[in-house]
Amino acid sequence: xxxxxxxxxxxxxxxxxxLIYDRKNGILLKExxxxxxxxxxxxxxxxxxxxxxxxxxxxxxTRLCTASHYTRFSRRKIQKFVNRYNINMDEALRPxxxxxxxxxxxxxxxxxxARQIDLSPQVLISPAxxxxxxxxxxxxxxxxxxxxxxxLGELVRDQNVAEEYRDGIxxxxxLAPTDYHRFCSVDRGVQSSVREIKGHWxxxxxxxxxxxxxxxxxxxxxxxxSENFGLITEIDVGxxxxxxxxxxxxxxxxxxxxxxxxxxxxxxxxxxLLFKRDRVAxxxxxxxxxxxxxxxxxxxxxxxxxxx
Numbered sequence: 001x002x003x004x005x006x007x008x009x010x011x012x013x014x015x016x017x018x019l020i021y022d023r024k025n026g027i028l029l030k031e032x033x034x035x036x037x038x039x040x041x042x043x044x045x046x047x048x049x050x051x052x053x054x055x056x057x058x059x060x061x062t063r064l065c066t067a068s069h070y071t072r073f074s075r076r077k078i079q080k081f082v083n084r085y086n087i088n089m090d091e092a093l094r095p096x097x098x099x100x101x102x103x104x105x106x107x108x109x110x111x112x113x114a115r116q117i118d119l120s121p122q123v124l125i126s127p128a129x130x131x132x133x134x135x136x137x138x139x140x141x142x143x144x145x146x147x148x149x150x151x152l153g154e155l156v157r158d159q160n161v162a163e164e165y166r167d168g169i170x171x172x173x174x175l176a177p178t179d180y181h182r183f184c185s186v187d188r189g190v191q192s193s194v195r196e197i198k199g200h201w202x203x204x205x206x207x208x209x210x211x212x213x214x215x216x217x218x219x220x221x222x223x224x225x226s227e228n229f230g231l232i233t234e235i236d237v238g239x240x241x242x243x244x245x246x247x248x249x250x251x252x253x254x255x256x257x258x259x260x261x262x263x264x265x266x267x268x269x270x271x272x273l274l275f276k277r278d279r280v281a282x283x284x285x286x287x288x289x290x291x292x293x294x295x296x297x298x299x300x301x302x303x304x305x306x307x308x
Contacts, residue, residue, distance in 0.1 A: 078102055091162065127271050135169070156233060
């Protein structure tokens with residue numbers, strides 16, 4: 001099992017101040033959170049929690065709030081969103097004026113070569129532009145640095161999985177609304193059919209999400225019998241304001257490394273990957289900052305570890 005150890009120590013104030021690690025530049029940054037004011041109200045106030053736990057986490061609320069994003073009138077939001085969050089439109093396959101709606105823009109494709117996929121068989125790649133953190137799996141339980149734990153049985157609704165991934169590793173890739181929302185296969189292999197698990201639609205933001213959010217939100221589960229990393233279980237988690245999770249191969253099939261596997265419609269979302277023991281040797285910086293409870297910024301296709 002990977003060793004989550006580090007010589008560094010952060011104060012409680014720093015651990016709770018939206019810090020993320022920029023791997024490219026080797027620095028800690030404070031994350032700009034989309035809609036943070038609303039999140040503080042919903043998840044940090046008594047009134048907000050009362051509303052959130054009775055109304056906002058429901059599927060109908062997400063459908064109601066995202067309905068306008070599919071209309072042509074929502075196009076006016078695109079320019080404002082691009083400017084506010086510094087979206088690089090030079091990477092986009094289509095110019096801004098070509099998008100029919102805000103959701104059409106949100107699920108945009110990128111130009112060929114905009115993401116460099118490391119195709120080395122020994123390299124484990126990130127499935128998405130996201131913030132990555134690793135958690136150890138012990139006795140069928142996922143343990144986070146915040147002291148929150150939940151069973152793999154809860155996560156995938158399959159008690160046999162707990163034994164399958166004993167002493168393995170759980171990788172969580174959190175996509176913020178400002179991230180590119182398409183995700184790829186991390187290795188060549190055979191994908192099973194996709195299974196839906198009904199659940200809530202809470203935020204998945206690390207700093208505001210309810211406990212056990214990955215085990216209680218709506219999610220889609222499949223397994224991938226990969227060529228280089230053994231059996232992988234993938235859990236694609238829905239979130240507040242996520243319209244839909246689109247899978248390109250819902251009935252299963254052959255996947256190539258770096259092949260687009262699906263995408264999330266509007267909202268923040270999460271990809272969770274489970275690996276068996278001694279299959280993956282994660283990059284040192286991801287192990288180090290995961291031990292501190294700090295996510296690392298990763299891009300689709302970049303190396304995050306190697307075959308053990």
